[in-house]
Amino acid sequence: APEKIKIGYISTLSGPAGSLGEEMLNAYRLGLEHTGGKLGGIPVELVTGDDQAKPQTAVQVARQMMERDKVSFFSGLLFSHVVDAVNAVVLPRDQIVVAPVGGSSETAGEKCNQNFFMVSWNTDTMFEAIGSQIAKSGIDKVAVIATNYQAGWDAAEGFKRGYGKAPTAEILVKLDQSDFGAELSQIRAADPKAVVVFLPGGSGIAFMRQFQQSGLQRTVVPYAATFQADETTFQALGTAAKGLMNAGPWSPYLDNPSNKRFVQAFREKYGRNPSILAAMSYDTVLLLDKAVSDAKGDVENPATFREALRRAKFPSIRGDIHFGNNHFPVQNFYLSKVADASGGGLHNELVGSIFEQRADAHQAKCTMKW
Amino acid sequence: MLSACKLQGGYGAVQVLFGADVQVDEGQVVALVGRNGMGKTTTIRMLTGELVPRDGEISFAGQSIVGVPEFRIARLGIGLVPEGRQVFPNLTVEEHLTVAARAGEGGRAWTVERVLDLFPRLGERQKQFAKTLSGGEQQMLAIGRALLTNPRLLILDEATEGLAPLVRREIWMCLEAVAKTGLSVIVVDKNIKALCRIAHRFFVLSKGKTVWTGNASEFAEAADVHRQYLGV
Amino acid sequence: MAILVEQVLNGINYGLLLFLIAAGLSLVFGVMHLINLAHGSLFMVGAFAAAAFAHITKNFLLSVICATLLAAAVGWLVERVIVRKLYARSHLDQVLATFGLILFANELLRWISGGVPQYVPSPGLFSGTVMLPGGIEYPAYRMMVTSIAAIAALAMWMVIAKTRAGMLVRASASNPTMVRHIGFDVGLISTLVFAVGAGLAGLAGALTGPLVSIEVGMGEQVLILSFVIVVIGGLGSIRGTFLAAMMVGLVDTLGRALMPLALSGIFSARAVSSFAPALSATLVYILMAVVLIMRPQGLFAR
């Protein structure tokens, strides 16, 4: 076993999304604090690199980490296109990637890889959960609005799968759109009871604010994935977030010892609940800690480390989870609702569970067996 | 009223003036003559503050104006009709006159009406943008604009350049009329004959240096000066 | 039919908003011939400042005024320290230096704000909707913003076209040396114009704040669109900028609304829904290309 484990931590640390990267890095560090700065008992060095949310930059950083820093494995990724780019240069060289977030339907399906592990979710599964929840509550007219790119298409597909049929209106908008006058009029014309939103970054914030001002909020219930409606966006959304229903595999109010320790420690440090991105980042550390210890520290041997990751029974803050054959988790999904917090501000109230031990829909397309 | 002594300087490292002098008294018309490129325009640029002399002294109405910014000098009462007209292409004739107008003292002050009386042609083209005026019209506009700032000293640099004989004559007649109002004038021109009619005093520039000064009759006599410094 | 009317209204609305953003840019270009890439950054400063002032004063109107003034003050400072040295330079140098300003401004604001998107509440009075004739329910805040933009447009046109100050500004645009010769301090005029342009950008940012996400980098998104508008309108022409902003607003909005319908006869639903947004995003640029090919100097060249 090596004396020290070097983690190649690539994330978006500058630019508009830099704050998300920072939130995740904070949680990752908190996780390492809780494991005593070690993984499986071996001291850890965190080598961080900023990808600027650009795949090309990420490739540069990843190469540098492999060649100069000789990292043991990669972690810390945020955006799916950056994950794809890093995977392209890293996986063929038998380096293992354990990403907290950023999995696309392709990496879960045809492009699944034995060296790639996704700790959190697949975007479309979350929207599958939303679709299924809306269907359950008997809503018959739904509008979907999503950004016109792979993740947006995944979200729309996932929704349809869960909902069981096509929505009344499906609107795709360009990346970074900030004016939604035309779209809100279209939604109003469709007269839906719910609107499902997948607009990443500032686009989503702009939509929610204009949605609030349009008066549609009185008749239409907005649904989104939890990572769009949590502590990372509350400040920017203000009252526009209130009433937003959201689905995800985790809530700060899940009742298990790991989660309690995490949430409490995070609150002490930052004075608010952790976001779901922070949670996934923290959970990654818990997974790695267990896997390294199972592999007896032999992280330099991909086969051993891979097996350990696959079968790690770690004390996840999400409770009971395990990896499917595509290295994406099989887990529960919960419904939350943004509401006023008792101490002022907003929080994500846990409403109930949607799916139990749900595997994503792409597992069948992945040929990997283990 | 204005006196410039031993002006030296030029553009960056290029020295153009090597001791140019000009003096103008109240109500006097002074002609500055010399061949092409001898530094007439450069001298004027120093008088109006566009260039700062490396050496020499300029005083106007009893105060030194070396290093004073151009717009302050203009406000002290120096009006310029520059070489090449320099009208504002995107302003109409009317707007030129509005923008330039600054109140002058007494009943003799120039007003828009008086300028339009002097140049009836401008009155006909009040709404036209200056870029669409012909050369002569632009020249009239440039003179009108300078007059409206109600200067105490008017400087004209090649005001008849590129104009038809008829218009040229018109401009000369206007200048004569203007000079009669008691305004001090410095005029640069190639037309020696016309200058002799209106100017009281002559300064001849050669290679950036004032080489001859004298009054109109002396100048008319000085055939050698004409030959040597003016090439006629 | 009603939806079409509503979409036209959306387009006009968006156009006026864009005008407010582009007006300052057009003014500065028109007078100083300066390509100011940092205009977007001033827009961003306005939005962030409004959020901060709203936090302190709890008063929307006050925060907008303060933000506008702050942006104007920043403009004043930037003009005196940096921009003034750029007037006599090539457009290329201007692009480069103001690009440097963008980098700096973005990082500075990221550092100050912690990189988290900011929030400014929409004012209580305008948080609801208004009922327009024809049964169109419309966000009151948008109506307010666009009326302010319309007033700003009118005021700018009046000042520039009708007042002596406006003439002076236009004169400085074409021949600053001659303006000095008739007794005006062109340096001061430039500083003032730049500050007014910055103030307009700040006002636009402060007013747009409640509609969008106030975040670092918001300036660059509006920057390109503003330049497109200024160029279509004819460089430096406020009237042209106004017309171009309306055209862009309408083309963009109607494109987004109608493109899927237009394509749906031809392609499969999947292709339509993914291709329509891309195509409507290019519409504005197609509009610009067509205008420039027909009239290289823009709609209203000076």
Add this chain to the structure above:
Amino acid sequence: MRHLEKPVVLDLQRPTNVAARIVGGVRSYAANALLVALLALAPFLFESHIVGSLTRGMIYGMAACAVGFIIRCGGMVSFGHAAYFGLGAYSVLIAQKIGLTEALLIWPIAVLVSAAASLAIGSLSLRTRGVSFIMITLGFAQMVYFVISSVQGLGGADGLGLQARNQIGGVSLESPTRFHFVVLALLLVVFCVLSRVGRSPLGMALAGIRQNERRLKALGYNTTRLQLTAFVLSAAITGLAGALAAEFYLYVSPGLLHWIVSGELLVMATLGGVTALMGGLFGALVLLLAEVLISEFTTYWRMALGPVVIVAVLYLRQGLQPALQKMLGGGRD
């Protein structure tokens, strides 16, 4: 272009003495020669990641030199060269998708694709001049950006990875050193072409167009066609650089087509000095190395870069290459 102070003048009066000519030649190319030597020796001197940065710098430098070329010759400020850069890169992606792996086939295709696009875009854009030209080139580049980023088969807005680097006649380019030398060789070829064209009657006419287009027309030159020729040449080179970028990153995404890339290429060209043949290369290397070095210490590295760029523009008016050349003893390239 109002203020390109140091013009491209064809000096007739070269020293006649051969020795003096050689010494003079070496001195007036000193900055360029040093840089090329540094690039050539880099794989033996530096760690691999620094070599990687230099390779990247050469790729962007090639594109920036092409951008600088049409400013110097033809007075065209293009804000849309990202389109040709991106098209070159996407050509590689598409070629690989249809099963090609021979670089000597793929790269010319990339060059042709970019050249063809620039022929169409350029002939429309060249109806305008000045700021309108800047904006219309940007407009066309944005169209290309939005269209390509909506094509699902090319990965949409996310882009796609390449399988591996292409080969030259069966020789793999996977080795960073080998790839570095291939890029360097291509860069030198590009410089030869640009230098030769710059001294030709065409280049002279183009330099004339920058100064006074109306005069050139009055001399009987079809100025628009000459400008189009230069524009297409520049775009073709940029396309080659784009293809190399695809090979370098092994990942192609619309980010390569984004207007910010056009802006960065302009910044590189100007920072390095548009009057200099190799200005763009200097600009690109300095900018990218600064990014790599400063970002080691802080994620706020742009806060330092901004003022550096501003100061460079205000006080280093000619750009880096001429300034360095002056330090090394006179002459120009």
Add this chain to the structure above:
Amino acid sequence: MTEPVLQLRALTKSYGGLIVTDNVDLNVLPNEVHALIGPNGAGKSTLIAQIFGEITPDKGAVLWCGEEITRIPVHQRVRKGLARSFQVTSVLPEFTALDNVRLATLASASSNPSAFEVAAANLTATERAQTCLERVGLATRSNARAEALSYGERRHLELAMALALEPRLMLLDEPMAGVGSDESHSLTAVLRDLRQSCAILLVEHDMDVVFALADRVSVLVAGRIVASGSPAEVHEDHEVKRAYFGEEDVW
């Protein structure tokens, strides 16, 4: 009678309501100097620009040796043998005088400038350029940058550039503007020399020059030709006196 090199037939151009060129008929014979005079704003420069192709006329035709060229672009007209000078000097400021002229000789040598030969190596072009500079008396200044030349020298340089094109007709728009009297003499001499090889359409306000050079004079007033004939005839023409010269000659 020889065929005119240039004929204008009912040429008309207006801006908005203002008719700048009004039904102008004009011809220029080979090797004649045809002067065009008229008050400021009469439309002389506009007419020159239409002949040269920079402005497209609304109506009428421009004929070159009998062939219609009303709508062909500038560079093709230059190839046919037209050249012009500008009312405001127009040279390439960053080039040397020699390179300015060489650009002209290279243009006349081939319609498509080569991209791969070295311009400086084209010795014939260089020699011809040098000859043209000599003809206008600028040989000693051939290596000075154009921006460093004096105004009068720049005027001469412009003529040299026009000469290098070996035109059959030169359009000269106020070649004497801004030039002092001694230089104006030398320019007049150059022009007199020039008429050996080509026809000249001369716009000029300096009547001394006009009467020294012109074979024929046409007078343009408010866009219309009001008189045309030999210099002496035009000088005595009543209409012209009223509109252009004015009655008495005190100034």
